[in-house]
Amino acid sequence: MSEENIAQPALLRTRPWHNIYKCFLSLKGYTMIRKLKSGQYRIYSRKIDPKTRKRKNLGTFDSLEAAQKHEREIQYFKHP
Template identity: 80%
Template sequence: MIRKLKSGEYRLYSRKKDPRTNKRKNLGTFDSLDAAKKHERDVQYFKRH
């Protein structure tokens, strides 16, 4: 899940909520939406390989 921050950056959050904290994990902050999308694809790849 990618959200735009007030600062204009994009933050990548985990798809599922953490059961202990009931929040999503921060998986990185990026300057552009394209960079965030690329990292999300990388994360999904490594989850399965």
């Protein structure tokens, strides 16, 4: 087994839908772009602020594409 498979729970390694589940996790928890009731998209920091116990607002955008572009820019400057 590869290291990636060892880190995953056994349930995900044995079920055929594990790729869909991993994709769902990446969409819901990894990107931290959420759609607001107003129809706009907001980027939140991945880490929770220990003082406020909330995620920091990193910007609000009119389209999902603009939010994804800004997130890529954030990641580029975070990890040069």
